[in-house]
Amino acid sequence: MTINIAVCIKQVPNTNQVKIDKKTGTLIRKGIKTICNPDDKNAMEEALKLKDKYDDVKITVISMGPSQATEIIKEALAMGADRGILLSDRKFAGSDTLATSTILATALRKIQEKEGLDIIFCGRQAIDGDTAQVGPQIAQHLDLPIISYVQELKYLGEKVQVKRALENGYMQIEAQIPVVLTTISDLNKPRYPHMRRIFDVFGKNPVIPVETWTADDLPDLDNTQIGLNGSPTRVIKTYTPDRTFKGEILEGETAHVAHILIESLKQKQIL
């Protein structure tokens, strides 16, 4: 029997390079390279590990975003996914996490009804918003169990056994499938795409083309629940906090400097 897996991925700006426009309080996205959200790559890798292990696994990657997001879907296809779907429509623009998860869940339900879904993987959180909300919200919409912060996964047919990371340890949890899992970077090391698949997936005549679904493909979608108007939360301001503390530079003989350093660290009760 086919194990059907969906992996939700998001295109994000490479935050190593992102700066905030002090005047408008928004991210300067111009000229910034975009990447597939790192945690989502771990989600993708975990799905692929199941595909390596079991004969009949079908992986569908799904992303909501502008047409440029096909880039990361192709990357996921090149890594080894079987099917790629981009959810893209003007009506989706401006969606907050709730509206986004509504759209994703509607698409996932459509897939689920047609061919079933055993596991839905999401990355824990996207590096541009850091909310970690979309995965759990999808589970809520679909009325499925969710295990977040997955650091180890065992697939046991009817159920999954998971190590869920905590701040200083982990929980061992089991859940029946279908289940939603959100993944962290400790889970695995994402693979590189195979060169052959790059030639299959990218270029003018791809062997596995990316499908695009618009709002019309999701008739169950309630237009009041999506896009800017369907979003109950708003980002009012983004800013870099002013650093009020100043560093101190110690100068002089090494031994002397080390001594002063130790003393002041003791004073601050760091040592």
Next chain:
Amino acid sequence: MDFSLTEQEIMVQKVMRDFTENEIEPIAAEIDETEEFPQKTLEKMQKLGISSLPLPKKYGGSGGNYLAYYLAIEEVAKKCATSSVVLAGSASLCGWPILTFGTEVQKEKYLRPIAEGKIAGGFALTEPGAGSDASMQRTVAELKGDHYIMNGSKCFITGAGVFDVFIIIAMTDKSKKTRGLSAFIVDANTPGFIIGKIENKMGIRGSATGELIFQDMKIPKENLLGKEGEGFHIAMKTLDGGRIAIAAQAVGIAQGAMDAAIQYIHERVQFGRKLKDFQGLQWYIAEMETEINAARNLYYHAAYLKEHGKPYSKESAMAKFFASKTAVFVTNKAVQLHGGYGYMKDYPVERMMRDAKITEIYEGTSEVQKMVIAAHTIKPKL
């Protein structure tokens, strides 16, 4: 004229950049120091279809194009020249001649495992007495019934003791000189195939360069590549393509040194200013950048010709000649820009400068490239 890379080529470049940064750069200094052949790296490149990038899917290759393959070599060479030689070997020096001159049986038996990344292959032409003048082959292969008996030796062979199969050039009919040379596909585990001295080198130190000795080595007749007497032609055609790979490697080495130098001059302060602000040094950067770009365009052009089925012997020789000169020049200047720090093994430019030199020597020295270029340019008569 379209100078843009395809979506696929850009993706190959991007993946190779990631791969190089994570899997290759961390071991580059170490394998230079220990001379350890990067077997694990090779296996990773085989598993991901990097080493078989341009080989057809029909035989298990990645089905990519040659430029993509050269781009991959350039990316790897930016951080580790040794690893880029390892990558440049199999597909272009062993896979390509089998693909081009081999029988269907040979392709199934040797090209497929190379393309599928199960084995790696090398190319053995050079002998102690036959370097630039490759026609002076002493290795002899004599037909006896259904097999050849090979005797002789090769020197400076990349992958000696490591690669699984070699294309070996040997004399089958001395009276015919270069037309008496033939090419053979030989398993490295054939009885009589002996690994001789492994060299201690200036650069690309992890790449296992050594001597191959053949003692009454029995080679099945069906392992003759092409026809008897075609060996020299096969070798020269193979090197035509191999030279584009070496040009790409040279551009990579140069670019790697350039990147390191740019970073350094942003940091180092003398006379109260960053090095990057001295005009005398900016002029070095301008020269280096121009040469690198010119070299890159030369190899792109040669790759383009190869891919479009046009003659490219002259262009690949020009690309290698110019790119290797560039690699030597740029790495030297990169060390200069680092001052004394550049002379220390703590900085990668020290290794890059040693690595660069080989590109002026193997697969035909720069002098040999000039012979090829001149011969194509000065035609017998107009």
